Amino acid sequence: MIAMSDLFRVSLRQVVRQRGFGVIISIALGITAFIVLSVLGREIRYKVGQDMVLMGGVNVIQVLMGDSQYPGQPRREFFPAAVEALRRLPGVALVSRNVREGKRFALRGEGERSLSVGFIGVDQYFSEVYSLTLAAGRFFDSADIEGRRRVCMLGREAAKNLYSEPEQAIGKLLFLEKDVFEVVGVVSGVMLGSWGQGGFLPYTTMIDRNWGDGKVTRLFVRAIGWEDVSPLVRLIPTVVREHQAAPYLVVRTQEEQLARIKGTFLWVEALLWLGIAASLMLGGFGIWYGTFAAVRARTREVGLKKAMGGSDTDIMAQFLAEALCKSVAGGILGIVIGVVLVEAGAWALGTGISYPLLIASSLGSIAFSAVIGVAGGLYPAIQASRMDVVSALRFE
Template identity: 80%
Template sequence: MIAMSDLFRVSLRQVVRQRGFGVILSIALGITAFIVLAVLGREIRYKVGQDMVLMGGVNVIQVFMDDGAYPGQPQREFYPETIKALRALPGVGMVSLNLHGGKVFGLRTSGERTINMDFIGIDQYFAEVYSLTLLAGRLFDASDIERRRRVAMLGREAAQMLYDKPDDAVGKLLILGQDVFEVVGVVSGVMLGGWGRGGFLPYTTMIDRNWSSGRVDRLFVRAIGWEDVAPIVRRIPEVVREHQAAPYLVIRTQDEQLARIQTTFMWVEVLLWLGIVASLMLGGFGIWYGTFAAVRARTREVGLKKAMGGSDADILAQFLAEALCKSLAGGVLGIVMGVLLVELGSWSLGTGVSYSLLLASSVGSIAFSALIGVAGGLYPAIQASRMDVVSALRFE
């Protein structure tokens, strides 16, 4: 019986001589992708999902009191304790206060033309909830809301209509009703829609003047991710009605866009895992084919070993060990590459690494690599061990 150390030493020499680097690389790439997805899959999914979600705004839930649609009903607003409870819900990233409906003012453009522009009341969280981009000036802050300042922000289209350039709008004065407001910022964003052609005022300032509804009757609830939208929507009515009467509460979401994003993510994940499986299967078939080729090329060598007293088990062990060396080399290379990519990915994503999960996935990768080697090399190795000595020695 050949010694184990000699067996693997000879097998490694044969692997290097056969130059099966393509097979090793194929297994290594599959193992690398497996480790990265296993360890950083959730963070990558969340990060990519956030970018897609924010572009469509499907993680923003509008919640408002629709009492105005029912004559004779008292006009309700959201209580502070209700808002606090909603902010504490799992999956809720932020809640922005708003006045349902706007106030239209006639403003004169630089070309001496009067246009009607709609202004809505918002708080300091609105810009972050809707992922707005600041083009000029500044955003509203907490002091603007608390001190009920007469300041305004304009959407990009509104600033262009009034002043041609967004930068020219900052510092300008707007006459809204009987008050003068200073433009402090110009914003843009793919989620603004028609609001980009209007303006924004502190909701407290609008309440003081009884503009719009005159009360906080609409909330914008931003979920952390798209997976959180459905659970939050189910919980919102319960939480609101635990703290106040809300018989005509309306919740609006972008269900169709959300369904499309969910379907897209499902197919992306399926394709990623199919790619990993295909890479590993390619490595397995490469080992199978390479071992068969080695058996055929060394048929006379097998016959000579048997003639000198080598057992079937020795022949089986040698070819199986060569297959194992190829697969384990790919597994080790894949683990090294995977660990490096996990560290790089965690740094770029700004997240921590679960080293217990990394260790478990690495051990699992080595075991799976060994399984690929055994599965790919076992049948050719059995064929080699069962060769007839005379036929093998006569093989040309």
């Protein structure tokens, strides 16, 4: 029986002679994609998904007191203990307080410009919850909220209508009833919607003046990802009612947009795995076809080996080893490229790498590559081992 070291040495030499690099690359691409998706798939899905949900705002849950819809009911507000309990829920990124009912003020801008602008009360987390961007100035900070300062932010459209350019609004003084407020920021964002034509005040400042509701009657809860929205919708009423009376609590989400995003991700993920499977199957068929071609091209060689005393097992082992060398070479190349891409992807995404998962996926890739080689080369190898000696020697 041929020695194992000689078997693989001869097999590697035959693989180089046959130049089956297309098969090796095909398997390598499939293995590379498998490793990257296995190790970084969750992070990639989260990052891409977050961009999509932020554009539509589907990961922002509005929680509000619905007492105003029921005559005779007291106007309840959210207690600090309930807000803190919501912030501790798994899947919650941020919770922002809001004075839901706003108040409109007639403002005078440059020249003869005048505009009726509606203001709502928000806290320092509102800009992050709704992924706002600064057109000029700064966002509210905790000092503005806790100090009940007379400052405000304007939406980009409101600032342009009043002062032509957002930058010109910074530092301007607005007369809101008897108080003077300084414009400290101009904000914009995809999720801002009609609020871009209005303004924002610290919710504590609005409560002090009893503007709008005069109470925190709405919360904006930003989920970490779209997968967290449905569980949070079920948990939020229970958590709030554990800390206060809230008989008419309303929880609002954008269900239709969320369902569309989920469907889109499902199809994208399915297509990615289908592409990996197709690449690996193509490699397997390439091994199958290449081994058959090798058997046919070396029919006389097989007959000669058998005539010299080679066993059927030796013949089958040689062709099977060649198929294994191709597939495992593709697997090793795929692992090398995959590890490099995982390192680069982790750096680009700003996340860590689960090295146990990377090692497990690499070992699994080698095993799967070997399975592809055996599956693709076994039948041709068996056919070669069963050749008749005389017929093989006469083959032209």
